Amino acid sequence: MQHPTSFLQRYESYKQAVEGALALCTPQSEPETLYAPMRYTLESGGKRVRPVLAMMACDAVGGNGMDALYAGIAVEILHNFTLIHDDIMDAAAVRRGNPTVHVKWNESAAILSGDGMIAIAYQTLLRSSDLKRLRELIDAMNIGILEVCEGQAFDLEFQDRASISIEEYFRMIEKKTAKMLELAVKVGGILGGGSGTQIEALCHYAKAAGIAFQVQDDWLDIAADGAKLGKTIGGDILEGKKTFLIIKALEQYDSLSAADRLLMDEFLAKRGLPAEQIPAMQSLFERNGIFAEARTTVERLTKEAHEAVDILPDGAGRTYLHEFATMLLERTH
């Protein structure tokens, strides 16, 4: 999709401010095994979705986006801490095309550098120019961290359970995926001087957009055009992950054909399927309207995100949030 030049320019200038300031937030000191993994992770790029979103949320409530720079970077640092620790738990060897921290160094370095990044995130937040709402900011950070841990714990628990309801799935991704976006708009909204109602609207927006993002992520993993993203098609199927698609298929298990039921049984029993069975799973999703349901869900949630911010002042800031929600779906981050 084509975004207006003004949005793209704003995004780019905020992103550059983030890159510049982030370099100052990363300690250069000893011990090397603590700080080198932090720099490695934080300097590995990415779209800096969370800090830019924090800054745009600050704009959208009538503030000056740059006032949310350090708070946004704090959220980016937290996001990266979760990646390092999740990669240990998921035994992931590669992240953004590079070896993960626990592979490049070792597990202790990955645990410790992630821990230290939490403290650095709070330190970075304290660099914000205006701290009169510090208590609210700290409270938001605390809840953000705790819920992202809850999300990861639910995700791990679900891997060992045969049946997950769609409500449980949504609760899990709301915490695991959407929470850091919600934290970003919350700190941005606070630093922009937003009211309680405005901040609630921003959080509603980020939650809907974050869940839409994850449902689409589940869907693109096995959709034919996922290949464009340079990812293995069907990685989630190989790993036996209980995605939106799998849970939806299990919801209608009783009305599936005998062959489809067998395929689902095999997926559950073996905790995943070999690559040659991915086309059969694609066909199952296609024939049973599950791809269509994913698409509808993403559209509904995106609309919900757009509408949530309708109470904010009409202006460029609000438009940027609309663009942002759309951009989130354009991948890959």
Next chain:
Amino acid sequence: MQHPTSFLQRYESYKQAVEGALALCTPQSEPETLYAPMRYTLESGGKRVRPVLAMMACDAVGGNGMDALYAGIAVEILHNFTLIHDDIMDAAAVRRGNPTVHVKWNESAAILSGDGMIAIAYQTLLRSSDLKRLRELIDAMNIGILEVCEGQAFDLEFQDRASISIEEYFRMIEKKTAKMLELAVKVGGILGGGSGTQIEALCHYAKAAGIAFQVQDDWLDIAADGAKLGKTIGGDILEGKKTFLIIKALEQYDSLSAADRLLMDEFLAKRGLPAEQIPAMQSLFERNGIFAEARTTVERLTKEAHEAVDILPDGAGRTYLHEFATMLLERTH
């Protein structure tokens, strides 16, 4: 040593307040794999050294110790987070006579519950009745966490290095062992309305007392009367740890006897010695005055701790800090 009744009573009443309030700070909610390990760890008792110390530091600057209750508990929670994560890195199977979290659950649960405890520590701090110096409190927490991570990283790095200077050793234990005591007195001093100079004095006190504690811990590990603590004598020697004693012995390597040099060479080459060689190592330490040096160092640091708080108002609060520093050396915690 016999402590005055007033100190023991004060200690006990603060400890009870900590136990009562701590139970309220530990979430009871789902997911179970996140919160059960937290409760397991926080409810496993201990002397609650750090929160009681925070409360006594608050008293010592003229405040009301109970005002530092939640801040002290925040430090206790941080201390317990470090235990859970350190136990993973050290592959420790037992802590306080119980299986460690990564053994009783699994490593993912141990990583996640430790992470979540950091957020809960900040949340607990926010329960304090007076938050007008919140920025200072948060800053202290951030630095405390970061330095305790630095201490652990140095400790792990030192295990892979042949030679460690005594200055490096002190820097490491200052961060790994003393920092959480320093954080305790700092938040206590802030909440007691202490001045910058008073808080500096409290930190000096806690640092000296913390280092004394660790040197004595190294020493008791292999001293004959260590058995009283119910610990294996010479555990550090078996594990090849570079303790105060080992570093001091290596400092005078050139003047050791040929047999002693051989023993030290073997310790370094094999990263530890078998149990039957522990008496030889004890004899080495004894004959070369290293036990005496440990004893002198502990005495010097304890004196330093006592003197550091001489600038505080004369009264029961200051006396309690003197008692506290002595008590710390009475083990075991």
